Amino acid sequence: MSDLLQRGQAWLSDKLTKHASRLVTYQRDELSVELAATIGKSEYEQDDGEGIITRAQVRDFLINSKDLLGSDIGTWPRRGDRILETDGDTTFVYELMSIGNEPPWRYSDPFRVKLRIHTKLVDTLS
Amino acid sequence: MTATPATVIQIAESVVAEINAGDFSKTNLAAQRLYVPNFDLEDMKELRVTVVPREVEYLPLDRVSNKFHATIDVAVQKKFSKGDAKEIDPLVFFVEELADYFRLKRLNSLVAARCVKVENAVLYSVEHWTQLNQFTSLLTLTFELAK
Numbered sequence: 001m002s003d004l005l006q007r008g009q010a011w012l013s014d015k016l017t018k019h020a021s022r023l024v025t026y027q028r029d030e031l032s033v034e035l036a037a038t039i040g041k042s043e044y045e046q047d048d049g050e051g052i053i054t055r056a057q058v059r060d061f062l063i064n065s066k067d068l069l070g071s072d073i074g075t076w077p078r079r080g081d082r083i084l085e086t087d088g089d090t091t092f093v094y095e096l097m098s099i100g101n102e103p104p105w106r107y108s109d110p111f112r113v114k115l116r117i118h119t120k121l122v123d124t125l126s
Numbered sequence: 127m128t129a130t131p132a133t134v135i136q137i138a139e140s141v142v143a144e145i146n147a148g149d150f151s152k153t154n155l156a157a158q159r160l161y162v163p164n165f166d167l168e169d170m171k172e173l174r175v176t177v178v179p180r181e182v183e184y185l186p187l188d189r190v191s192n193k194f195h196a197t198i199d200v201a202v203q204k205k206f207s208k209g210d211a212k213e214i215d216p217l218v219f220f221v222e223e224l225a226d227y228f229r230l231k232r233l234n235s236l237v238a239a240r241c242v243k244v245e246n247a248v249l250y251s252v253e254h255w256t257q258l259n260q261f262t263s264l265l266t267l268t269f270e271l272a273k
Contacts, residue, residue, distance in 0.1 A: 050251050050264055052176075052201050056167040080208060080259065098256050120167055120258065122205065 006111045013113045017064060024061065025084040026073060033071040037083070038062040040108070040116055045099070057121035059085075059094055062114045065107075077105040077117050090126040094119035133239075134196040135159075137269050138179045140233040141198055145175055148227060152220045163201050170205035170260055173217075177201075180266070187272055194273040196239070200224060200265040205258070214250075214261055221246060221263045228267050236271075243268035 021036040040060035047054050061083055068077070081096045096104040099118040108116040131139070138159045145157040157175035165174065181197035202221050206213050228241045248264035255261070 047253065047257050050201075050248050050253075050262065051162075051178075051199075052203070052251075052254075052262055052264070053162060053164040054167055054170065054203075054254065054258055054260060054262075055165070056258060095259060097259055100257075122167060122259075123171070124168065 003111075009109050009111050009113055013064065013109070016062065016114075021062075022085070025086075026063070026068065026071070027082040027084065028073055028078065031072050033073055035063055035067050035071065037085075038114075045120070058099060059119050059121065061094075061117045061119060062108055063117060065112055065115050068115065077115060079104045082122075083117070083119055090124060092121060093123035093125065095122045133194060133271070133273060134179045134182050134198075136236050137196045137233065137239050138177050138198050140235045140239070141200065141228075141267065142177045144227070144231075144234060145177070145200070145224065150220060150223045150227075151216065157200075163203075165203075167205065167258055167260070170203060170258075172204070173220075174203045175200065176203070184273075191272050194271050195242075196269045196271075198267045198269065200267065202263045202265070203254075203260060205260045207259070209255065209259065209261075217261050217263070218249065221249075221265055224265055233269070238271040239269040240271070241267050242270045 016038050017036050021038045023034050024037045026033050026035050040062045042059045045056050045058045077096055079096050083094045085092045096117060097120050098104055105115050105117045108114040142157045142159050146155050152173055155175055157177055159177045163176040178199040180199045183195040185193040187193045204217060225244045225246055229244050231241045233239045245266040251262040
């Protein structure tokens, strides 16, 4: 018996990739691949640990698990990986990092179809 | 007429000047004095040294003067890429150099003030390490003078 919810999730994931995603470059050291990513969240975070404030633009990328695992990267996301998002002449460089108590990534759905990858802006190239 | 800055500010400014003029393993330093260090992660690619006046304490010295204690924080910060020993050890060494430099030091531009205590209670902030891939070390200097 097939799981209706799982099929529904797969359908929704496919629609997200087809109609609400953009190509980004996923980098790990010298490896670099192009993947479709949906922007999951974008907000501003402030960390005032030890009274020293560091602010950061936080951005979540939703990427199909099988796209990342089937690419040259070939493994789960790792802290320190980078995602480059180009908008016109500007490239925004995001780095995988923990957000609050969460690790740098988690599954975005119960069926592990998509990964929710937490990043923070570390550089802007134009 | 320009008012003379508060003693704690004079001390903080002297600390900035001595760090920038000092002979340390990290060169071309541009330490600055701020009330609240407040940066964007994007700006942390280069080493940042920030001097922050934190606390003042007056202790009676005699009937007309006080033992004045000024606590100054020196924050050393840099965004790292891998966070391995090769990248971080030089930063820890630099913080130690600063600590050694100020230990019992009389400030060049305010010789009445002497550093009587050096603390590096936050050798590196775990929070900044995990949340920002950033090295943040906090050196706390206590200067004493009669006032």
